[in-house]
Amino acid sequence: MAINPLFPYPLYLVISEQDCYPQSWLHVAEEAIIGGVDIIQLREKNETPTGFLEKAKKLKQLTDRYGIPLVINDAVDIAIEIEAWGVHVGQNDRQPIAIREKYGHRLQIGWSLEDRTQLDSKQMAAVDHLGVSPIFPTKTKTDTITTWGISGLAELRNLTEKPLIAIGGMNLDTSASAWLSGADSIAVVSAICQSKNPRERSAQLKELLT
Numbered sequence: 001m002a003i004n005p006l007f008p009y010p011l012y013l014v015i016s017e018q019d020c021y022p023q024s025w026l027h028v029a030e031e032a033i034i035g036g037v038d039i040i041q042l043r044e045k046n047e048t049p050t051g052f053l054e055k056a057k058k059l060k061q062l063t064d065r066y067g068i069p070l071v072i073n074d075a076v077d078i079a080i081e082i083e084a085w086g087v088h089v090g091q092n093d094r095q096p097i098a099i100r101e102k103y104g105h106r107l108q109i110g111w112s113l114e115d116r117t118q119l120d121s122k123q124m125a126a127v128d129h130l131g132v133s134p135i136f137p138t139k140t141k142t143d144t145i146t147t148w149g150i151s152g153l154a155e156l157r158n159l160t161e162k163p164l165i166a167i168g169g170m171n172l173d174t175s176a177s178a179w180l181s182g183a184d185s186i187a188v189v190s191a192i193c194q195s196k197n198p199r200e201r202s203a204q205l206k207e208l209l210t
């Protein structure tokens with residue numbers, strides 16, 4: 001697959017302190033960027049708002065230094081405050097139209113797609129890219145509904161021109177098939193965060209996406 005000019009970020013790291021433990025999450029982020037990660041999402045599900053904001057500021061400094069986009073998970077107000085590139089929201093979060101109405105185009109908006117019927121939702125008008133949620137079951141996030149599999153991803157590719165981000169169980173064994181089946185980006189948590197060498201693992205994953 002070629003790089004999609006609407007989402008030219010083939011390797012997408014979703015990071016949290018907990019998912020990187022016992023490694024330092026900020027160190028993992030930097031090593032992953034050096035290894036080839038193109039975009040990072042900060043996803044802190046167990047932080048206080050103040051703690052999330054502090055982490056977001058630190059990560060923004062790092063991503064700015066390397067010139068890559070930062071996405072904030074769920075917390076639209078924090079994304080605005082730190083001038084993040086984007087926000088990612090799911091079906092149970094603040095919805096794309098409400099975000100667009102309030103903040104215009106200050107944020108790129110990612111939305112999780114859990115079901116084909118959601119492609120017909122009016123929310124799609126305010127969505128910039130879609131998280132295909134999930135491709136495979138994963139221990140990192142268990143409150144998902146059904147799995148798309150590679151065949152579901154390929155079907156989706158024929159149904160929408162929005163950039164598609166494959167997430168859930170993406171690793172060295174699964175990323176190439178998702179990429180070749182139409183994903184514009186491969187999002188990973190544990191494959192990088194739990195690797196002993198996040199820089200090398202990122203480079204290995206990136207190598208598959210060319």
Ligand SMILES: Cc1ncc(COP(=O)(O)OP(=O)(O)O)c(N)n1
Nearest residue numbers: 088089090091112131133165167187
């Ligand atoms: C790129 C990407 N895709 C999907 C998700 C999941 O978002 P959501 O369904 O809101 O679940 P949480 O991540 O908030 O638990 C994502 N974060 N990123």
Ligand SMILES: Cc1nc(C(=O)O)sc1CCOP(=O)(O)O
Nearest residue numbers: 133134138140141169188189190
């Ligand atoms: C953050 C997230 N969202 C998902 C979704 O399906 O929407 S799966 C997921 C975690 C992906 O972790 P790993 O790369 O370790 O499988």
Ligand SMILES: [Mg+2]
Nearest residue numbers: 074089090093
């Ligand atoms: Mg969410």
